[in-house]
Amino acid sequence: MSIKTILKMGDPRLLRTAKLVTAFNTPELDQLVQDLLDTMADANGAGLAAPQIGVDLQVVIFGSGAVNPRYPDEPPIPQTILINPVITPLSDEENTSWEGCLSVPGLRAQVPRWTHIRYTGFDPQGQPIDRAASGFHARVAQHECDHLFGKLYPMRVRDFSQFGFVDVLFPERSVFEGRQ
Numbered sequence: 001m002s003i004k005t006i007l008k009m010g011d012p013r014l015l016r017t018a019k020l021v022t023a024f025n026t027p028e029l030d031q032l033v034q035d036l037l038d039t040m041a042d043a044n045g046a047g048l049a050a051p052q053i054g055v056d057l058q059v060v061i062f063g064s065g066a067v068n069p070r071y072p073d074e075p076p077i078p079q080t081i082l083i084n085p086v087i088t089p090l091s092d093e094e095n096t097s098w099e100g101c102l103s104v105p106g107l108r109a110q111v112p113r114w115t116h117i118r119y120t121g122f123d124p125q126g127q128p129i130d131r132a133a134s135g136f137h138a139r140v141a142q143h144e145c146d147h148l149f150g151k152l153y154p155m156r157v158r159d160f161s162q163f164g165f166v167d168v169l170f171p172e173r174s175v176f177e178g179r180q
């Protein structure tokens with residue numbers, strides 16, 4: 001088990017564009033994936049991107065197959081390891097909903113995202129992934145992939161009256177952010 005430090009907003013490494021993974025099925029890539037899985041589980045995250053732990057590669061993980069304590073009202077998402085992802089909207093329809101981020105601890109905002117997407121990429125062995133996703137699944141995939149291009153969710157907020165600290169916005173749900 002290897003839990004890494006999660007970089008916080010303000011760290012310039014979170015604003016870079018990550019590099020494409022060029023070598024699959026390697027011990028180094030397997031270790032990175034395990035570090036991401038361990039770190040995400042320790043933080044009760046719904047997803048995590050390699051840049052959030054200081055690794056400048058296009059690797060994201062999301063989902064767990066179980067209800068996430070930070071998003072108790074959302075359905076489970078299948079655990080996904082996605083490398084060199086490409087997201088394509090399947091319609092112009094957007095949905096605005098609450099988002100948080102392990103790199104922006106203690107805060108939440110209403111963030112617009114495409115409602116229906118297709119994401120493609122590769123698994124750690126280099127096998128292609130091609131999935132359609134909607135709702136929360138689509139939101140989480142888009143959020144994590146944003147990290148690969150130096151974008152944090154506050155950069156997508158349109159209405160800053162819907163951005164604030166979790167304990168102020170949701171005093172009845174202090175478990176929302178787990179240890180954060």
